[in-house]
Amino acid sequence: MSRKLELIVLAILLIFVAQFIYVSSTTNAEYGGADDKPEGVIEEITGGTYKPIAEPIWEPPSGEIESLLFALQAAIGAGVIGYFFGYYRAKKNYENKLGYKGKSKPEGDRHSL
Amino acid sequence: MAHLLYLLYLLLYIFIIYGDPMHIMEGFLPAIWCIVWFAISIPVIALGIYKLNKLVKEKREILPLLAVAGAFIFVLSSLKMPSVTGSCSHPTGTGIGAIMFGPAITAVLSTIVLIYQALFLAHGGLTTLGANVFSMGIVGPVVSYLIYKAGMKAKLNFYLVVFLAATFGDWATYIVTSTELALAFPAGNVLSVAGFLSSFSKFVAIFAITQVPLAIIEGAVSALLFKYVIEVKSDILVEMKVLEDSVVRKIRGLSA
Numbered sequence: 001m002s003r004k005l006e007l008i009v010l011a012i013l014l015i016f017v018a019q020f021i022y023v024s025s026t027t028n029a030e031y032g033g034a035d036d037k038p039e040g041v042i043e044e045i046t047g048g049t050y051k052p053i054a055e056p057i058w059e060p061p062s063g064e065i066e067s068l069l070f071a072l073q074a075a076i077g078a079g080v081i082g083y084f085f086g087y088y089r090a091k092k093n094y095e096n097k098l099g100y101k102g103k104s105k106p107e108g109d110r111h112s113l
Numbered sequence: 114m115a116h117l118l119y120l121l122y123l124l125l126y127i128f129i130i131y132g133d134p135m136h137i138m139e140g141f142l143p144a145i146w147c148i149v150w151f152a153i154s155i156p157v158i159a160l161g162i163y164k165l166n167k168l169v170k171e172k173r174e175i176l177p178l179l180a181v182a183g184a185f186i187f188v189l190s191s192l193k194m195p196s197v198t199g200s201c202s203h204p205t206g207t208g209i210g211a212i213m214f215g216p217a218i219t220a221v222l223s224t225i226v227l228i229y230q231a232l233f234l235a236h237g238g239l240t241t242l243g244a245n246v247f248s249m250g251i252v253g254p255v256v257s258y259l260i261y262k263a264g265m266k267a268k269l270n271f272y273l274v275v276f277l278a279a280t281f282g283d284w285a286t287y288i289v290t291s292t293e294l295a296l297a298f299p300a301g302n303v304l305s306v307a308g309f310l311s312s313f314s315k316f317v318a319i320f321a322i323t324q325v326p327l328a329i330i331e332g333a334v335s336a337l338l339f340k341y342v343i344e345v346k347s348d349i350l351v352e353m354k355v356l357e358d359s360v361v362r363k364i365r366g367l368s369a
Contacts, residue, residue, distance in 0.1 A: 005272055005340050009333045016326055020195050029199020041315050042141065045298045052140030053147070056235035069233050070191045073226075077187030081338075084177040088345035 136230065136245045137290060139238025146297045151243030157251050158224055161217035168218070178342070178349060182210035183222040185338060189331060190226055190249075196323040204331035205286050208279025209338060211254035212261045213355055223250030248289035257282030271356075271364055272336040280332030287324045291316035 023029060042050055060066035142150075168175060189206030196202060210219035227245050230236040237245050257278040264274030294316045299308030343350065343364055350356045 005337060009337045012330060012333045016194075016330055019197055019326065023197060023199060024195070027199060029195075031195045031199060031201050041312075041319065042294070042298050045300055045312055045315070046302060049302075050143075050298070052138075053142075053144055054140035054238065054240045056139045056231070056238060058232065059235035060233070066234060070193070073191040073229065073234075074188050077184040077189075077191070080180050080184035081188065084181050085341060085345065087177070092345055 136227070136237030136249070137241040137293060139231065139235065139240060141238075142241050142244055142293070142297050144240075146293070147240045147243060149243075150241075150247050150293065154220070154243045154246040154251060157217055157220050158246065161219070161221035164215070165218050165221055168214070172352075174349060175353065178213060178346065179218075179222075181338075181342070182213055182219070183225065185209045185335075186219075186222055186226050187229075189334070190230070194327055194330070196326050198323045200323050202320075202323050202327055204327050204334075205249050205253055205283050206331065206335075207249060207254045207286075208257045208275070208282045208331065208335045211257035211282060212275065212278060212339075213350070213353070216251060216254035216258050219254040220246060220250035223254075244293045245290075248286045248293060252289045253282040253286035256285035265357075265360070271360055272340065275336040275339045276332040278332075279335035280328045283328035283331045284324060287320045288317065291320055 024031070060069060165179075169179070186206040186209075189204040191203070193201045193203045205223075207219050207223055210222050224242075224246050227237055227242055227249065228239075231238050231242060260281055261274055261278040264277060265271070291313055295309050295313035296304065298312055299305065300311035301308045343356075343361060347356065347361045347365075351358050351361060
């Protein structure tokens with residue numbers, strides 16, 4: 001099985017990581033998006049007159065709680081993806097091994113979609 | 114007045130720390146624009162729910178793929194990544210859903226993620242939900258979908274097409290977000306072409322550089338996920354007319 005695509009993706013990720021290491025060690029970027037450029041664009045445009053019309057109903061009380069909830073979001077997603085890939089992989093594997101291939105083909109409904 | 118300015122500064126600071134190019138923070142659109150974007154987004158979400166019900170009724174076997182497409186949005190939009198500009202943003206993950214199920218159903222999946230983030234993470238907001246669904250759930254996926262269809266018609270390499278579709282879908286999302294902000298906050302406080310363009314260039318300048326590397330990563334990871342879907346479940350993609358049989362055989366031939 002060709003692993004060409006994996007290598008390309010890995011290369012892209014490595015370039016990204018290298019960029020991060022370089023930028024974070026040569027500058028004192030805060031990585032919050034809090035650099036001078038975006039700060040106060042709305043304020044600058046409106047002359048500081050804009051007042052938000054609503055505030056979040058609930059905010060994570062701390063950065064830790066926020067990262068907990070973000071991690072939870074990623075974990076739920078990763079779990080679902082892993083479950084179904086594992087399911088399909090095993091199914092395909094056993095179908096091939098036990099020769100169920102012909103029987104398990106779903107009936108295609110050509111009229112839908 | 115000084116207190117108010119301080120509060121505004123604080124909110125902007127929070128906006129910049131926790132907010133990001135993708136989602137417009139709660140309250141950061143005037144009411145009229147909230148209504149406009151809801152008015153545009155709600156019919157698309159309704160169409161998406163209708164299509165989703167129809168699809169699930171006719172083909173129950175697509176449910177796992179639907180879950181994977183939704184979960185991919187969940188994972189990618191939770192990954193705040195550092196970018197070249199020294200600020201953070203996150204990908205959208207909507208390309209996969211758009212290619213497999215079309216933009217309307219992807220709008221529904223995105224809405225679920227956006228509501229989760231608005232309620233539990235103070236990320237995005239309920240008043241700005243319409244605007245955020247429009248950028249992330251509608252225009253991004255539409256762009257991905259069109260690029261995918263055009264690319265496949267032109268018989269380009271399948272993974273390259275997925276990469277381009279997901280990457281440009283991501284970029285389109287931030288361009289729309291900048292547009293939404295510029296429409297709400299045109300320079301000179303009066304909506305004119307010049308005022309809009311002036312504000313637009315400011316918002317795009319902030320978000321453009323940050324989002325470029327993230328969009329590329331999103332494209333690459335989306336292509337990789339598609340590879341694995343084809344490996345285990347290509348028949349369903351052919352059945353849904355996402356891929357032609359000949360393309361699957363060609364990919365298999367190359368990677369087998």
